[in-house]
Structures are given as C-alpha cells and as structure tokens.
Amino acid sequence: MTFDVTIPVLDEEATLHQQIGILHAFLRKHYPDQHQWQILIADNGSTDATPDLARELEQEFANVRLVKVPRRGVGLALKTAWGQSQADIVGYMDLDLATDLDHFPETYNRLSQGGCDLVYASRLHPDARVINRPLKREISSRGFNIILKWYLGVAFSDGMCGFKFLKRQHLDRLMDNGARNDGWFFSTELLTVAEWLDLKICELPVTWTDDAGSSKVKILPLAKRYLQSMRDLKRFGKARGML
Numbered sequence: 001m002t003f004d005v006t007i008p009v010l011d012e013e014a015t016l017h018q019q020i021g022i023l024h025a026f027l028r029k030h031y032p033d034q035h036q037w038q039i040l041i042a043d044n045g046s047t048d049a050t051p052d053l054a055r056e057l058e059q060e061f062a063n064v065r066l067v068k069v070p071r072r073g074v075g076l077a078l079k080t081a082w083g084q085s086q087a088d089i090v091g092y093m094d095l096d097l098a099t100d101l102d103h104f105p106e107t108y109n110r111l112s113q114g115g116c117d118l119v120y121a122s123r124l125h126p127d128a129r130v131i132n133r134p135l136k137r138e139i140s141s142r143g144f145n146i147i148l149k150w151y152l153g154v155a156f157s158d159g160m161c162g163f164k165f166l167k168r169q170h171l172d173r174l175m176d177n178g179a180r181n182d183g184w185f186f187s188t189e190l191l192t193v194a195e196w197l198d199l200k201i202c203e204l205p206v207t208w209t210d211d212a213g214s215s216k217v218k219i220l221p222l223a224k225r226y227l228q229s230m231r232d233l234k235r236f237g238k239a240r241g242m243l
C-alpha cells in the first residue's frame with residue numbers, strides 16, 4: 001500500500017532539515033521503493049525560513065513535498081495535505097518525532113494487513129512509555145481525556161497525540177460526519193467520528209519523548225477552545241443522530 005506522512009509545521013526553521021532527514025532515512029530503510037510513499041510538509045503561515053528550507057528538501061528528496069496552506073491551524077493543514085493525497089494510507093506525526101519512529105512499521109502493518117481502519121498513538125495506555133513530560137501537560141492531557149469520555153461518551157484513550165494514520169478511503173465520510181475542525185481539535189474529532197461510524201480503531205501504546213521546551217501549545221487558551229469544540233461536536237453528532 002502507498003502512504004503519505006504529513007508533518008504540520010509552523011516556524012520550524014531550527015529543526016526542519018534535520019528532522020525531515022531523520023524521517024526520510026528511516027522510511028527509506030524500511031520502505032526502499034521511493035514511489036510507495038511521500039513526506040508532505042504542511043506549512044501554514046510560517047514567517048521564518050521554513051518554506052524556503054522545505055523547498056530545498058523538495059529538491060533534495062524526490063518524494064518530499066511542500067503543501068502550502070492559506071490559513072493557520074493544524075487541522076486545516078492536515079485536511080489540505082490529505083485532500084491532495086492519492087495514497088492508500090494518510091496520517092501525520094509531529095516534527096519533533098516525539099512518538100518513537102519505531103512505531104511506524106507496526107502502524108503500517110496494522111492498516112495494510114491487520115484489519116485496522118485507523119491507528120492512533122496513545123500515551124495513556126498502561127503499556128505506553130512517556131519520557132520527559134512536564135507535569136502540567138500530563139495533568140491537562142489526562143483531564144482532557146476524562147472530560148471527553150464523560151461528555152462525548154468516547155472509548156479511545158488519548159485524543160490529542162500527534163501520531164495518527166488511517167485508510168484514506170474513510171476520510172470523506174469522517175469529514176462529512178463531523179471531523180472538520182481547523183485547529184488542534186481535528187485530531188480528537190477524527191477518533192470521535194470514527195467511533196460514531198463504527199470504524200475499526202486500533203490503539204497503539206507508544207514510547208513518547210517530550211521536548212517540552214519547544215512546544216507551541218499554550219494550555220489555557222487551548223483548553224478553552226477544546227471545550228467549545230467539544231460542545232460543537234456534540235451538537236453536531238446529536239443533530240445527525242449519531243450520539
């Protein structure tokens with residue numbers, strides 16, 4: 001099966017070249033056929049040298065592509081990149097490669113032959129290993145997922161982890177049924193709507209190494225937006241009779 005790995009980026013000039021190099025070398029080693037896969041760098045509104053560096057990476061590697069997105073937002077970046085994709089499997093991971101790359105082959109196998117429709121990384125499964133996570137992120141992540149379970153009645157363990165892959169054939173249905181957010185909440189919507197649609201969702205306990213210093217996430221404003229988005233999603237699901 002073919003696959004596209006999307007990396008959403010915003011002002012990542014300091015690490016873009018190095019991290020894409022690591023990812024490309026890893027994928028090349030495991031999937032030597034360079035026509036089987038692409039890396040899509042989805043940039044929306046970087047004001048530093050990120051787009052120029054991404055262009056250089058396009059020159060360096062035949063299967064790396066820059067996807068330019070007109071407005072800000074990780075959800076919008078992913079929807080744009082996946083919308084242009086022709087691959088059987090689409091998904092994303094964070095540029096900091098916080099989720100250990102060794103989980104990718106297992107993800108691919110479970111989608112291509114394991115009967116899974118969507119595979120997501122979980123940091124909250126008892127078998128996950130989480131390294132260097134600041135206490136406030138750990139607490140907010142657990143709290144957020146508890147609220148999700150209670151408010152939306154979902155069964156998945158970790159809505160926000162930046163490592164998810166799915167069969168592209170399901171994407172339109174997911175988006176038509178509520179996975180629409182332009183921001184970070186899109187990541188959680190994907191799992192929620194996949195549950196509503198009875199897709200086969202597979203949880204992957206992962207090794208996750210936080211690089212908290214580089215995080216762009218501001219917890220309080222984000223939490224407020226999440227809560228609003230949760231309410232909108234619940235309304236949408238109810239109106240559609242899915243919940």
Ligand SMILES: Nc1nc2c(ncn2[C@@H]2O[C@H](COP(=O)(O)OP(=O)(O)O)[C@@H](O)[C@H]2O)c(=O)[nH]1
Nearest residue numbers: 008009010042044073074077094095215216217
């Ligand atoms: N396209 C896009 N990417 C973003 C945006 N904000 C963050 N990112 C990227 O999303 C990924 C995760 O960001 P990060 O700050 O590490 O989040 P954290 O690990 O949850 O603290 C990185 O690859 C960022 O470059 C955004 O507004 N648009």
Ligand SMILES: [Mg+2]
Nearest residue numbers: 094096098215
């Ligand atoms: Mg990070």
